[in-house]
Structure formats: C-alpha cells, structure tokens
Amino acid sequence: MIPDQSFTAVVPAAGIGSRMAAEIPKQYLPLAGCTVLEQTLARLLNHPAIGRIIVATAEQDPWFERLAIAREPRILRVNGGRERADSVLNALAHVETDWVLVHDAARPCLHRADLDAVLAAGRQPQGALLASRVRDTMKRGDGQGAISSSVPRDELWHALTPQCFATAPLRQALNDALVAGCAITDEASAMEWAGFHPRLVEGRADNIKITRPEDLGLAGFFLQQMNESKL
Numbered sequence: 120m121i122p123d124q125s126f127t128a129v130v131p132a133a134g135i136g137s138r139m140a141a142e143i144p145k146q147y148l149p150l151a152g153c154t155v156l157e158q159t160l161a162r163l164l165n166h167p168a169i170g171r172i173i174v175a176t177a178e179q180d181p182w183f184e185r186l187a188i189a190r191e192p193r194i195l196r197v198n199g200g201r202e203r204a205d206s207v208l209n210a211l212a213h214v215e216t217d218w219v220l221v222h223d224a225a226r227p228c229l230h231r232a233d234l235d236a237v238l239a240a241g242r243q244p245q246g247a248l249l250a251s252r253v254r255d256t257m258k259r260g261d262g263q264g265a266i267s268s269s270v271p272r273d274e275l276w277h278a279l280t281p282q283c284f285a286t287a288p289l290r291q292a293l294n295d296a297l298v299a300g301c302a303i304t305d306e307a308s309a310m311e312w313a314g315f316h317p318r319l320v321e322g323r324a325d326n327i328k329i330t331r332p333e334d335l336g337l338a339g340f341f342l343q344q345m346n347e348s349k350l
C-alpha cells in the first residue's frame with residue numbers, strides 16, 4: 120500500500136512539439152474533449168498517492184493559464200528549460216516529498232493499473248520506470264540508409280513514463296549528469312549514469328508519447344477504449 124500523497128508528480132510540458140508540426144505545442148492540441156495536457160493531468164490528479172503536480176511549461180507559454188485546470192490548487196506551474204532534462208530539474212527544485220514521479224505531458228493514455236504498478240515499484244533506492252518490450256526486429260543503420268546489423272531484441276525495451284525515484288538522488292544525479300555534459304533524455308539515464316539500476320516495470324504499449332501527427336488520432340482511439348472499459 121503506497122501512503123497517500125507520498126509522491127509529487129513532475130510533468131514536463133515546456134516543449135515546442137517540432138515533430139508534430141502543429142500551429143501550437145502538441146500538449147495544447149485538442150484530444151477527447153479537452154487538451155492533451157489536461158488528459159494527462161487527469162490521469163495523475165485522481166491518484167491518492169500523488170499529493171501535488173508540478174507542471175513545467177515554457178516561460179512565455181500563454182496557453183496554460185487559459186486552462187481551467189490551471190486553477191487546481193494541487194497544481195503548480197514552473198518555468199521549464201531548454202531541454203526536457205532542464206525542465207525536469209527546474210521542477211524538482213519545488214518538490215518537497217521524498218518520492219517523485221516524472222510523466223511526459225505528451226503521454227495522456229496512461230492506465231491506472233500501470234500507474235499503480237510503477238508507483239509501487241519505484242519506492243525503493245533504484246527507482247523504477249514503465250517500459251514496453253520491443254516487438255519488431257531491430258536494425259542498426261549504417262548512416263547511409265542501409266542496414267549495418269540486426270540487434271538482438273530479447274532484452275530491448277522502450278522506456279516510457281512515469282519514471283519514479285527518490286527525489287534527492289534524482290535531483291543530484293540529473294544535476295551532475297547535465298554538468299558533466301551527458302545527453303539525458305529520461306530520468307533513468309541520469310540515475311544509470313550515477314550507478315543506479317532502475318527497475319523495468321512492463322507497461323502497456325498504448326501508453327504512447329504523442330510525437331508525430333499520426334499519434335494524435337491513435338491517442339484519441341486509445342482514450343476512447345480506456346473510457347469504454349470503465350463503463
């Protein structure tokens with residue numbers, strides 16, 4: 120049993136969504152009756168183990184304050200940074216709980232069972248992240264558009280979010296890895312760099328990160344399925 124409000128959620132939402140190539144950042148695109156960001160926040164707000172949510176948006180973001188959810192007292196907006204890792208580190212400065220989960224604003228299709236599982240697995244020194252096993256044969260390219268090699272896939276995983284860690288070690292690892300100039304694309308990378316071995320929690324492959332235009336319709340379908348399964 121995870122103690123109530125023992126986690127703070129950090130939601131990096133300061134990206135520009137360049138790969139989505141939309142008029143506005145993808146986290147503010149319409150999805151299933153509200154915005155992508157509101158869908159993602161709704162998945163986190165109703166979990167008893169999560170006390171507060173810290174949303175990192177771009178400093179000049181004009182959209183967040185227009186959302187009704189911006190007035191939710193458990194949500195604090197802070198400024199993000201140049202890269203996702205900078206946004207997460209900025210948000211971590213405001214986390215007061217011993218445990219933190221980081222979940223992409225662009226992942227609205229998170230199932231409650233997966234959230235329960237990664238919260239339970241993450242309350243230990245190594246931390247934990249949701250991940251899905253690779254299903255396709257994996258190739259490494261040679262940089263000229265041809266195959267260099269096939270990559271054994273038996274222990275290859277897609278890292279997803281949420282990623283759950285003890286707050287202080289994550290803050291330290293992320294800071295030190297960035298100061299060392301490491302390219303950090305998820306929280307587990309920083310913890311691995313610091314010598315930790317986060318647990319892989321197998322999660323649903325429909326916990327997609329809305330990245331390219333075709334992902335938005337897919338996310339709408341997955342959310343419709345999620346809502347129908349609750350009826």
Ligand SMILES: Nc1ccn([C@@H]2O[C@H](COP(=O)(O)OP(=O)(O)OP(=O)(O)O)[C@@H](O)[C@H]2O)c(=O)n1
Nearest residue numbers: 131132133134135136137138201202203224225
């Ligand atoms: N400086 C940044 C960059 C990204 N993110 C957030 O990190 C999550 C995952 O990043 P990604 O999918 O790469 O989003 P973008 O950076 O917006 O997309 P792109 O790389 O296509 O521009 C998103 O919720 C995004 O808003 C962030 O908080 N701060």
Ligand SMILES: C[C@](O)(CO)[C@H](O)COP(=O)(O)O
Nearest residue numbers: 203223278279280304305328
């Ligand atoms: C954190 C993440 O979603 C795990 O797969 C991914 O690393 C985000 O990468 P992006 O390049 O910022 O989309």
